[in-house]
Amino acid sequence: MSDNTAKQANAVVQVEALTVDFWERQGWLNVVNRVSFNIYPGETLGLAGESGCGKSTTGYALFGYRRPGSRFREGAIYFEGRDLLTQSETELRAIRGDQICLVPQNPATTLTPSMRVGQQVVEALEAHHICSGREADERTIDLFAQVGLPQPKAIAKRYPFQLSGGQQQRVVVAMALAGNPKLVVMDEPTTALDVTTQARILKLLARLQAERGLSALYITHNLGVMAQVADRVAVMYAGELVEVAPTAEFFRNPLHPYTRGLIAAVPRLSAPNESKVKLRGLLRREELPQGCRFAPRCPFAQSECFTQPQPLITVGQDHQVACWLWQSVAEKQGVAE
Amino acid sequence: MAATTTTLETRALWPQRLLAGLRHASRSPVFLIATALLIVHFLVALTGPLWVPYEATEMLVGKTYEPPSARHLMGTDNFGRDIFSRVILGERVVLSLALSSAFIAVVFGAAIGILLAYLLGWVDLLAMRVIEIIISIPPLILALLVLGALSPSYILIVLTVAFFYIPRVATVIRAATLDVVTEDFVTIARLRGESAWSIAARELLPNVMISVFVEFSLRTGYAVLFIGGLSFLGFGAPPPSPEWGLMINEGRSYLSAAPWSVLGPSLALASLVIAVSLFTEGLGERLGLSIRRERVG
């Protein structure tokens, strides 16, 4: 236990019981429910889940962004000893883009189409008072070289539409790294890219992280990418964390019925005709039970599952799962119908 | 750890969206007042002849230029006609002229706009140039040419004003339809081999219905002013019509003697135009919002 608390004190970011609601026409809809996790120095925490699970909302909360019409009902996000949720906009602005940076999904919409890319990075540098003028120009060229852009000086003079998707995303990464942040939040940074470009960007991110000792929160629904980039994986379903584990352990031994179904549903090149463990049904937000939110679709569900909320239970080394039936699930190896 | 669950918003058919838009818009007091005022105008148009004290053409001998009194709420004009009655009866004229013009303009304009947006190519290029030419003609010149040359009548006014607005409505509806035309479900209908008319009616029109409604409301407001202006210039409603623009023109010549003869119809005209404008604005603002909410999470 004391080992854990010592470790926690070391965390770059500590998210505690984060709870967010969105205002929909007839009332408040809960999108993130008591989500807690830490991110340690130099590690990449992968946040996985399908659409509607709340992973983006969680990621953006770290970045200090609140969507209009959202309510942060409970919880705290500790960064450098301060709770980000209680900071003023001015204080957040100092952190955002400087200490905590964002690489969003679609580089084409992240970059300003009417400004040269070099100029955009310079502006980011100046906005955070890192440097300005000639120094900023040089630093930009340097950053472009670091992110693997060929002929950085020429690229800096180009407009976003003159660059390929992969090159645009490298510019965005450069902007994110401009301020030497402690934490980078990446929201599906390679989803909009071709697979060969994606492979290159993933390698780039791995290298940059190793060089700079960055921590990262990597949000994606692609488990293949997750396996490659994350040190630890956290899976969300309907706004709740259902499983957290180191990557190798996660893929070798997934415990939560949802996670198992999800991993099995991913088509693989290496094992093409394995019969699939089906994830039944659909996430219906209108019919979520008070207890485990996955219960309506879970083949192992019992009556308590619907009424008792499931906290994360620690199982073994660093492996947490939000299912009290995890043992009997594990016993039924690979067949979950 | 209660999960607050609520149903997500559902986009429904246009009548429901219309109602939803109205419900939302009714949160604004300005909109409510405008709607109330409009209702008053409509009621007056509908029921006016039933309770109005005098006839529109009834000339009371010896009672010319009377100031407002209990019997003549807005006084009398140079012919001894009760102005208040004429204003009330004029409501019907003004509204029916404006609504008919707007209706014809919208029916034809929308049909043209939708078809052009779907057909594109040569037809669209050509038709849009023709439309642009018509739009560039100053409104009054066009109207005066037509109305000046032929003997004035209500039908002529309606047709002229409608003709004038058709290209404008077509442009707006065409723009709205262009957004829809590129959607895959339209391509699916095309791939099926559906005719242009069928696609226009089934796939396109229902998706621009909201714009059509807003245009109708908008054109009605413009038409009221336009027709009023034409009548004022003497090229609109023929005397002795109680049309307000005409009344204002007639009252102008003896303004110093009886200012109330201009005041009455002016106030009525202004209140109708403002009411329609504010109503249209309230409606359009809410319905014009593209209801594409982000997916949660």
Added chain:
Amino acid sequence: MTNATLLDVQKLEITYGASQLPRFAQRRKPQPTVREVSFAVAAGETLALVGESGSGKTTIARAVAGLLAPSQGQIRFENQDITVPIERRSRDLHRQIQFIFQNPDASLNPRQRIADIIGRPLEFFFGLSGSAKKRRIEELLEAVHLASSYARRFPSQLSGGERQRVAIAQALAAEPKLALCDEIVSALDVSVQATILDLLKELQAERGIAYLFIAHDLAVVRWLAHRVGVLYRGQLMEIGTSEEVFSPPYHPYTEMLLQSVPEPDPNLPLPAGDERAAEPTDAGSRQGCPFASRCPRKVGTICEQERPPWQTVGPTHAIYCHIPVAQLATMQNVSP
């Protein structure tokens, strides 16, 4: 047992951007988007066309559908020349070839109920109405595993996966022989994707529909397709059965693609290859192999100057490359 050839595409060449404006309004001669592509789809089988953005796969599908006119080449369906735009195709042809789109949000008219959406092809092609139509709609909903209560709903009340099923049901309603599927699972969550893929297989087994399946996800293609064509910048690089294409010898581009796919298994190594950004490639030069500027196995200037030959690897397998197949096999069996 080989099935009859349903769709036969011969030396298709398509130049994009030529269709909309009249000739004098175009600025410069556009480059071909698709070059000399030939393939065939047999009845009841799935041929997948894979490639990244700019590969021309969607363009080919749209040409087969009649939305685009090819500048050269021929498309034959059941041995009839159908290289004409949709307007000139027969109603029966419209019925036989159905198109399913990628984006479930855009495929369904938001102002129509599901019953109307599925019902329209029934009316249009078969003249069905009343209770016969209603029954058929229910059958179709069942075929795509949706409850009959869905008939009354609007698309906005359905999830993405459910909408895609309706799109499939709409295509099924016409009782087609061939369905053109343009990235139809790409916009869906993994779990939903799995169910749709199962559905496609099921429908093919039941009804003998052939699919021309456009995709960029190789793992999905491996699972679903009988035969695969790999496209790069409008040029077919390799074509063969699923097993043939996904095992060596590979075309160098196929090899690169396969190596780039991240598998959900942390024990497998990170995708190989250079992390530096690829040089922006020029817009498809007419000479030489289009992959020459990026090919890790480029032989020499021959790759840039001469069009590669089609090399037969087997009766159903061909590779478009200057490197002799035997050499490729040796090179690729050694690397992990």
